[in-house]
Amino acid sequence: MKTIMKSGILAAAAVVLSVSLVAPVFARDLTVVSWGGNYQDAQRNIYFKPFSEKTGKPVLDESWDGGIGVIQSKVKAGAPNWDAVQVEAEELALGCADGLYEKIDWDKMGGKDKFLDSAVNDCGVGAIVWSTAIAYDGDKLKEGPASWADFWNVEKFPGKRSLRKGPKYTLEFALLADGVSKDELYDVLSTEEGVARAFKKLDELKPNIVWWESGAQPLQFLASGEVAMASAYNGRITGINRSEGKNFKVVFPGSIYAVDSWVVLKDAENKDAAQDFIAFASLPENQAKLPEFVAYGLPNKEAAAQVPAEFAKDLPTDAANMTDSISLNVDFWIDNAETLTQRFNAWLAQ
Amino acid sequence: MIAGPSRTVRSLILLAPLLVFLIGFFIWPLFSMMSQSVSDTAVLRLLPRSAVVLPVWDRKSPPTVSMQTALMEDLKAVDDDQALGDMVRRLNSARSGFRTLISKTTSALGNTANPPADLVSIDKRWEKPEFWLAIADALSPLTDRNLLAAVDLGRNAAGDIEHLPADQSVNRVILVRTFWIAALVTFFCACIGFPYAMIAASLDGWKRDLMLAAVLLPLWTSLLVRTAAWFILLQEQGLINDLLRWIGVIDAPLPLIFNRTGVIIAMTHVLLPFMVLPIYSVLITIPKNLMPAAASLGAHPLRAFLRVLLPLSLRGVASGSLLVFISAIGYYITPALIGGPGDQMISSIIAFYATGSANWGMAGALGVVLLVATLLLYSVYARLSAEEPGRR
Numbered sequence: 001m002k003t004i005m006k007s008g009i010l011a012a013a014a015v016v017l018s019v020s021l022v023a024p025v026f027a028r029d030l031t032v033v034s035w036g037g038n039y040q041d042a043q044r045n046i047y048f049k050p051f052s053e054k055t056g057k058p059v060l061d062e063s064w065d066g067g068i069g070v071i072q073s074k075v076k077a078g079a080p081n082w083d084a085v086q087v088e089a090e091e092l093a094l095g096c097a098d099g100l101y102e103k104i105d106w107d108k109m110g111g112k113d114k115f116l117d118s119a120v121n122d123c124g125v126g127a128i129v130w131s132t133a134i135a136y137d138g139d140k141l142k143e144g145p146a147s148w149a150d151f152w153n154v155e156k157f158p159g160k161r162s163l164r165k166g167p168k169y170t171l172e173f174a175l176l177a178d179g180v181s182k183d184e185l186y187d188v189l190s191t192e193e194g195v196a197r198a199f200k201k202l203d204e205l206k207p208n209i210v211w212w213e214s215g216a217q218p219l220q221f222l223a224s225g226e227v228a229m230a231s232a233y234n235g236r237i238t239g240i241n242r243s244e245g246k247n248f249k250v251v252f253p254g255s256i257y258a259v260d261s262w263v264v265l266k267d268a269e270n271k272d273a274a275q276d277f278i279a280f281a282s283l284p285e286n287q288a289k290l291p292e293f294v295a296y297g298l299p300n301k302e303a304a305a306q307v308p309a310e311f312a313k314d315l316p317t318d319a320a321n322m323t324d325s326i327s328l329n330v331d332f333w334i335d336n337a338e339t340l341t342q343r344f345n346a347w348l349a350q
Numbered sequence: 351m352i353a354g355p356s357r358t359v360r361s362l363i364l365l366a367p368l369l370v371f372l373i374g375f376f377i378w379p380l381f382s383m384m385s386q387s388v389s390d391t392a393v394l395r396l397l398p399r400s401a402v403v404l405p406v407w408d409r410k411s412p413p414t415v416s417m418q419t420a421l422m423e424d425l426k427a428v429d430d431d432q433a434l435g436d437m438v439r440r441l442n443s444a445r446s447g448f449r450t451l452i453s454k455t456t457s458a459l460g461n462t463a464n465p466p467a468d469l470v471s472i473d474k475r476w477e478k479p480e481f482w483l484a485i486a487d488a489l490s491p492l493t494d495r496n497l498l499a500a501v502d503l504g505r506n507a508a509g510d511i512e513h514l515p516a517d518q519s520v521n522r523v524i525l526v527r528t529f530w531i532a533a534l535v536t537f538f539c540a541c542i543g544f545p546y547a548m549i550a551a552s553l554d555g556w557k558r559d560l561m562l563a564a565v566l567l568p569l570w571t572s573l574l575v576r577t578a579a580w581f582i583l584l585q586e587q588g589l590i591n592d593l594l595r596w597i598g599v600i601d602a603p604l605p606l607i608f609n610r611t612g613v614i615i616a617m618t619h620v621l622l623p624f625m626v627l628p629i630y631s632v633l634i635t636i637p638k639n640l641m642p643a644a645a646s647l648g649a650h651p652l653r654a655f656l657r658v659l660l661p662l663s664l665r666g667v668a669s670g671s672l673l674v675f676i677s678a679i680g681y682y683i684t685p686a687l688i689g690g691p692g693d694q695m696i697s698s699i700i701a702f703y704a705t706g707s708a709n710w711g712m713a714g715a716l717g718v719v720l721l722v723a724t725l726l727l728y729s730v731y732a733r734l735s736a737e738e739p740g741r742r
Contacts, residue, residue, distance in 0.1 A: 069708035076432070097453055098435025165691075210608050211691055224587050226607075334449045338442065338707045345699060346520035348691040349527075 029058045030270045032277060033085040035260075036063030037216035038239040042293035047281040054280070055273070065214050068094045071265065075100045080265040083274035086127050089330040090337065092261045096123035102264040102271050108279045115282075116259075119299030124261030125278050126299030128235070128290070131316040131325060132169050133255030135232040137222050138247035145229055148177035148254050152205050159228025162221045165211035167340040168333055169231060169256060172326070174201040176254050186329045195340070199347055211348075222248060235294035238314045242293070250314070253324035257316045259299060291315055380721075387500075387714035390493035392436040393485065397424040404486045409507070413482050418469045421485075425452075426459050443709055445484035451475050483507070496715035501525075521699065521716065528695040529723070531613065531685075532678035536625075538618045539674045540667060543625030547666075548659075550626070551633035562630070569623040577684045580616040581607065584688065608690040616688045621677055625670040632666030665735065672731050676724055696720060 032048060034040045040063055052059040062082065064070060068091050074080035087095065095101050101123035106112050112120045119126020134151055136144045145151050151161060151173070163170050172185060178201045180188050188194035210227055212218050218230035219240050234255065237248045262281065264274040280286060287303035290296060297317030298304040304317065312318055316325065394401055399420040407417060428434050434456070441448040451473055458472040459465075469476040476482075487495075498504055498511060502519040506512050513519065550561040568576060583589050584606040591603040606612050636659065644654035682697035696716060703713035 067705035069703075069705040069710075072435075072708045073704075094435075094449070097431070097438070097449075099431025100435070206691075209691070213686065224585055226586055331450050335442065336446045338709065339446045341702060341706065342520070343517050345702070346517050348694070349520045349523045 028081060028269055029060050030273045030277060031060045031062060031081065031083050032274075033062045033064055033082045035065070035086060035215055037214075037219075038236055038243060039215070039233070039294050039296075042239065042290060043281075045293070046286060046289040047277075050286070051277055051280045055276070057273075059277070066091060071095055071100055072098070075266050078267070080268050082265055083268040083270040084277050085263055085265060086260050087124065087263050088260055089258045089328060090334050092121055092124045092263060093330055093334050095263065096121065100266055102266055102268070102275075104264070104278075105275050108275055109282055110279070114300055114302060116299045116301065118259050119261065121261060124263045125282055126259045127262050127281070128260050129257055129297030129299060129315075129317050130260060131234040131250075131252065131255040131257040131321075132164070132231050133234050133237075133325075134229055134251035135218065135222060135234075135237045135248050136229040136251075137225075138249045140225070141228065144249055145251060146253065147251070148173050149179070151229060152177040152201070154205070154208055157228055160208050160210050160226065161205060162210045162212050162218050162227040162230035164231055165213050167344040168328075168337065170202065170344070171195065171198040171340065172256060173231065173254070174198040174205075177201055182254070182324065182326045185326060186332055190332065195343070199343075202347070219248075234314075234316055235296040238295035239293055252316070252321040255316070255321075255325045256328050257297075257325055258328040258330070383714045383717050384721075385714075386710045387496045387712075387718050388492050388494065390440070390488060390495075390711070391491050392433075392440040393488040394491055396428055396433055396437050397421065397485070397489070399424050400485065401489045404482070404489060407482070407486065409483060409486065410479060412477055412479065413469070415468065417482065418476070422459060422466075422469060425456055428456075439708060440488055440711075441484055443707070443712075444488065445480055447475060448481070448484070451481065493711075496711040497718065499712060500715040500719045521696070521719075524694065524696050524699055525719065525723070527693075528679050528697075528720075531610070531617070531693070531695060532675050532681075534614055535617045535621060535678045536671050536675045538614065539622055539625040540671060542618070543622055543670060544629055544663075544667060546622075547626050547629035547633055550630055565623045565626045568619070573620060574683060576620055577616060577687050580612070580619065580684075581687055584612050584615070607688060610689070610693050613685050613689040613693045616684050617678060617681060620684060621674045624673040624677060628670040628673065629663060629666035632663050636662050668731065668735055672728070675727070679720065679724065 034043055040061065044061060048059045048061050064085075066088055071085065071087070071091065072095075074082060092101075103122055104125055106120075109115075109125055115126055116129070119129075134145055134148070138144065141157065145153075145157060150157060154161075163173070171189060175185055175188055175194065175198050176182070178197060180194075189198065210221060212221065212230070215233050215236060218227075218232040219236055221227040222230055222232075223240075223246065232250075234250045234252075237250050240246050241248055262278040264271050264278070268274060282300055284300050284302035284306060287298050287300050288306040290298065291307050291311040291314070295311065295314035295316075297315045298307065307315070313320070315321065397420075400417070403417050403420040407414065434452075438448055438452045441452070455469065455472050455476075466472050495505065499514070500521055502514050502522045503511050504514045546561070546565075550558055550565075553561065581588075585591070586603040586605075586607070588607070590606060591600075594600045594604065606615070640658050640662075641651075641654055644658050645651065649657065679695070680697055681695055682701060685693050685695050686698055700713050700716045700720075703709045703716065
């Protein structure tokens with residue numbers, strides 16, 4: 001019996017050993033992860049490919065739809081298979097507090113003073129300033145919505161609506177539609193009555209909402225005529241107008257903007273190359289190419305100054321677009337995301 | 351003889367890859383998932399001093415000096431960011447606000463030039479008993495809170511089990527919905543799959559091959575591709591609606607997408623092979639002369655089918671149904687893309703806890719609930735199918 005067990009263990013060990021001997025032969029190339037769709041197509045052209053040509057090494061790119069759990073499971077498992085990842089502001093804050101990211105080498109990036117304040121973090125370098133705004137097809141709606149109240153008005157503007165599935169943005173938009181002013185928005189949302197008010201307002205629109213989860217979906221819904229208006233990432237709207245000749249409109253008043261950042265996952269195999277990549281993608285001459293393809297604001301001040309006026313007017317960072325838009329309150333969401341998502345899911349299921 | 355043991359050794363070596371695979375990719379993950387759902391050490395291992403002081407607190411009055419000092423000492427001693435992250439996540443999940451509270455507190459404690467006197471001076475929230483209650487309730491290494499929450503139950507301040515408030519209760523509704531959708535899909539698969547398998551089994555040559563290929567080809571196509579294809583077919587301006595309108599059957603497009611109908615159609619199509627193949631494999635083993643024999647004894651074809659063919663093929667239907675049902679309850683992509691908010695199944699909730707909020711305890715607990723429900727169903731099936739030979 002002892003010999004049987006021994007040989008069984010030996011055989012098992014042999015299998016494990018042969019697997020582990022084969023594995024390291026395939027060293028992974030630098031893997032950069034972003035948000036897919038026409039945004040990532042643009043990044044591939046202006047960041048990934050030129051960086052790969054410059055270093056002479058391949059750059060792999062993957063896409064994701066966010067979620068701190070994804071990052072956490074990769075880092076905790078050890079040897080994450082992603083290196084540089086573009087994350088939203090809450091994922092940056094949560095992951096940085098939890099030690100999931102490498103510290104940024106700011107000397108490599110050209111110094112903190114080259115960037116907008118909101119784009120500077122110990123663990124991340126701002127990649128874009130982006131907005132979630134109302135989008136609609138200008139060819140189908142001659143006179144479009146101007147506010148979230150219009151978005152809620154299905155009598156004046158018949159048709160379905162599409163919103164990002166989850167409480168973030170949705171609750172804010174509901175309160176704006178209910179007449180809360182942008183300055184009081186997060187004060188109202190921080191109270192129990194405010195949350196109840198938002199859900200009550202959402203009840204009105206619930207039968208007409210189609211929920212989206214990945215950023216390319218609202219564009220498809222608008223293009224196929226499935227919905228009359230949608231909340232969407234502003235850059236993609238401008239992108240699809242230029243690439244496919246659509247006439248989609250973005251409504252900046254009432255939009256919510258935030259900064260997405262590049263991070264390097266803790267102990268990633270290519271962490272140094274990832275920092276080099278981020279530095280490359282933050283160079284003013286490279287970053288300034290982005291607005292031509294997708295209209296996202298640039299966190300590198302020098303790059304922002306180089307953007308031609310014809311593209312600058314579509315950016316969330318443009319002064320005219322900034323006036324009535326709102327900055328996402330990251331602290332509110334890192335505290336309340338789980339409870340409010342639970343409540344949101346319960347509300348959806350009713 | 352030596353032949354005996356050495357043969358055992360050889361067969362064990364042959365089995366070793368399977369055993370390693372089973373242990374590494376099935377038993378161990380299953381076990382760790384189940385232990386995640388009940389283990390609750392994230393707070394305890396970082397706050398040993400508080401764990402001594404907090405149990406003597408009356409759970410109502412404001413925090414005492416000793417409680418505050420113990421917690422401050424504990425937080426100062428933490429040097430592992432990831433462990434601190436686990437603790438904060440656990441606490442924030444019980445009480446929203448811990449995220450910003452702890453990060454504010456740790457950075458104030460790190461300020462050695464100007465050390466804070468107590469926690470309340472760092473943030474007023476430390477005065478509130480709720481936050482201390484959340485810590486006190488997180489100090490036992492084992493917990494039933496995830497498992498209870500998975501079926502919409504929770505413990506109140508006194509420790510009794512009670513229903514969670516309606517605005518937090520979602521899991522039970524979604525669990526019932528998951529089983530209902532899976533049952534409907536199984537039913538439709540059986541309705542379509544049984545006749546299909548019968549026809550396929552009655553044919554031979556290229557016709558049979560063609561029918562089987564029609565089932566197998568989709569099976570080799572990615573699930574995502576098939577779901578996306580259904581999306582294109584079912585949408586308001588999609589092929590089906592356009593065709594029906596062109597024929598003139600309908601005036602307004604039928605709502606086929608973002609609702610239950612679409613989910614059932616797409617899932618039935620995706621899971622149909624798992625129904626057809628087991629039934630087919632049973633049907634081809636049934637001797638072809640049984641039906642003529644029944645007819646020669648005077649049975650009407652329908653009667654012959656009901657009394658001879660159906661009972662003989664029931665085993666295939668049962669195993670097909672089990673396969674389809676168990677696959678269906680774990681479905682995620684199809685309901686997410688084709689379904690509306692009222693069609694989301696339990697996997698989407700599990701996915702939220704696993705990827706969205708990194709609350710693996712809840713994800714594990716919901717997984718355990720699903721596993722237990724599946725095992726129960728399987729045992730019912732096993733009992734039913736074991737009874738059959740006795741009856742005959």
